[in-house]
Amino acid sequence: MDKKSFETISLIDGLHSTPSRRYLSDTPIPDEIIWNIIDAAIRGPSGGNKQGWVWMVIRDKNTKTKIAHWYLKNWNKVYGIRRKEILSGIDDDALGPKNFLSADHLANHIQDAPLWIIPVLRDVADSQDPRVGSSIYGAVQNLMLAARAYGIGSTLTALHSTNETQIKSLLNLPDDALTMAIIPLGYPVKGRWSQPKRKSVEEVTYWESWNVKRDRAKY
């Protein structure tokens, strides 16, 4: 476990050091920790406090293997097919070579992550509202941050969504429910709790009106 553990890591440090972790061991995660991270998740926002959410805990090898098959197929269709081009830089996909390799590793080993959590939203199966996720993805972020506090790595993935119908059937979900993500979790075996690399904050912050930027250094 990381030195900055559950006991000591500050909120601000946690926000700055929770990258996607895609190289995970198969070491089981204790039930008590699973409860704790979901208990932190559900403190996240929910529109009108409706909490139309369910947190599916998946550890069954058979379930994971079936879904992993679809996941890998979708990964290969969207990214894998461009392997050479992304790794060589000919295709300057935002993912980049390093993230491509880790995401490719995950796609080929996602079934080995000891724990998946699949957040589900009720009554949105037919939703075409791009803002509907405001009632779940904040809680998902809480979940991944809580996991990080326990030294557990995770990634937010949605490449399963092509196979929504099959997955709903496999998990016995009701018709109105929608799987919002698959979050594979495990203790990391490679990589660090480093700050995710992003465009600079100056580049993506506009002041009062579109494209009006300011210089951070002035403050």
Place this chain on the structure above:
Amino acid sequence: MDKKSFETISLIDGLHSTPSRRYLSDTPIPDEIIWNIIDAAIRGPSGGNKQGWVWMVIRDKNTKTKIAHWYLKNWNKVYGIRRKEILSGIDDDALGPKNFLSADHLANHIQDAPLWIIPVLRDVADSQDPRVGSSIYGAVQNLMLAARAYGIGSTLTALHSTNETQIKSLLNLPDDALTMAIIPLGYPVKGRWSQPKRKSVEEVTYWESWNVKRDRAKY
């Protein structure tokens, strides 16, 4: 500022003590803190690392007043019209009487919050994908947690969305962009950094298959 300040609050404590804060003073928020909380936001997840996001900082009274007018109208249409019923409990809306009152206060005073942040996503204006928010609402949660570390309260609201066209025009947003929320921020004048009340974690956690619950106390 809350005793558990920037310097000391732990990640886990922060996740459990960041409720919606809707009673806000008009005390300005220093620019340096604005940069810091957006810098924490952008460490959140972004599908394929695309980062198609922009963080609009709104402090202009004229802009806020215009949008607040639409916001209040939408609030009254969706919730305000049911005031008596929700407050009396005849309408057992998930919001509940206490949250109704604070949300009603916000709807009538949102323009007084010293700072709004409007997260915008590119290339999704016509999206009908209910999972598209997975590339912004995690970052929004980071933003609200970072604000909390500085003793600044916030709420995730989307009641503005009925007036998307007018708001895009007011902020000079490009056609392809979509405003994903309005987040009013300010130093709280009422309430506490208490744990948001939610359904119990046992009630919303299913194990392997739909509706299969377990008892947390056994662990």
